[in-house]
Amino acid sequence: MPIFDKKHAFPGKLIIVEGIDGSGKSTQIALLKKWLESQGFSVFFTEWNSSELVKETTREGKKRNILTPTTFSLLHATDFADRLNYQIIPPLKAGMIVLADRYAYTAFARDVVRGVHPAWVRNLYNFAIKPDISFYFDVPIHVACDRILSNRTQIKFHEAGMDLGLSLDTKESFKLFQTKIFGEYKKMQTEFALTTVDATLEIHDDQEIVRAAVKEALKDYSKKRTIYAKRAKVFWRRFTVS
């Protein structure tokens, strides 16, 4: 089934990061944002599952454990549709660079592991637009798990996939769940031509790879000046003697 094959015609650029928990994608996108801003680009950041519209419902549903794989999937799709409408398309139309921490691929991985049909969830997101670059941070399960388990004292119920009943032990469940998600990402690397980054490298080295790829993708992009750039120009003009 063809999906995300439509290149958007907006003047802005959409860059997204994907990967299992502990792959370092959030660290990398934060550093990318810093760099782009320092270069005078106008950047907008959006994050998976953060829309106000369904936040309360998702939280309630998770807390009371009444979500089914289908309602779980649909709620995240609703969140995504709302953010696409409010947070992704407007800045792209305004010519900004939109950075998204996780995109529809997260749903394709997690929801399929929870048991919905792969074709169904792909169709569900068929209204989404194809990113200009999709980074996939590839890391072996044990490395990702070590990072997460050593950094956090507590793993949330759904993060660990406890709703799947894989194991009664949170850590064990987390590992099994991440392994399954990893398997889905592997399939998607070729299906969606994701830009794979070796996430076992040092943070700095990975960031260099990311920046090089972004630089390449921005070749045909005309920069939107940020507020700061405009101010600087006005400041300079005041001292011009004509």
Place this chain on the structure above:
Amino acid sequence: MPNEPKYFGEGLPYLKPFSLKGKLIVLEGTDCSGRSTQIALLKNWLEVRGYAVVETGWARSNLMHKSIELAKSGNMMDRMTFSLLYATDFADRLENQIIPALKSGHIVIADRYVYTAFARDSVREADPHWIRNVFGFALVPDFVLYLKIDMDTLIQRGLESGGINYWEAGMDLHMGQDLFDSFVNYQSSLIAEYDKLAKEFNFEVIDGTKMVDEIQDHIRNKVKEILGKPKALPKL
């Protein structure tokens, strides 16, 4: 006789196999077509005859009604978000209410079903394949009764029952100069969509402008057909 569940599309692949002992009856129709009046009468009649009935209604899930109210009060919702909120509501009711009731042998009467989403999306010029695929997890009902009314009846009833609201008038579509014009244009397009769906999905079309009792008789005769011969009720 228990039935295997039949779905519009991919269904719910993660559920263990099950069979359905009850029947799923759907009432469809535009606003003011008399669905709730007929459902109340039908429910009462079935219960008197000894059938356990569960009623389920559009946008009435425990999970979603808050989000839907929030979205409706804000008005700035795009078409996809709108459709997905209702799909989530439907999925919650399907898995937590409709399927359990059918498994245990209840008769489920649904006030509106997936066809409402199909009609509303078509009027909003969405891709018809997308919304049909989204609802690929839905059970195919045993039959669909469509209460068809014309625009004149709809206007009269709409105004008599306390006026028109923003969403009934499809104001998000900017289809008219004022509330009334928009209401007429929106509801007419919906009637046209329902007529198309009636052919596509083989609805039992019922003239909703007839007297309440006449319509109810028609509905009961159809319901008798699918329930098969009823056991004789003991007289007291």
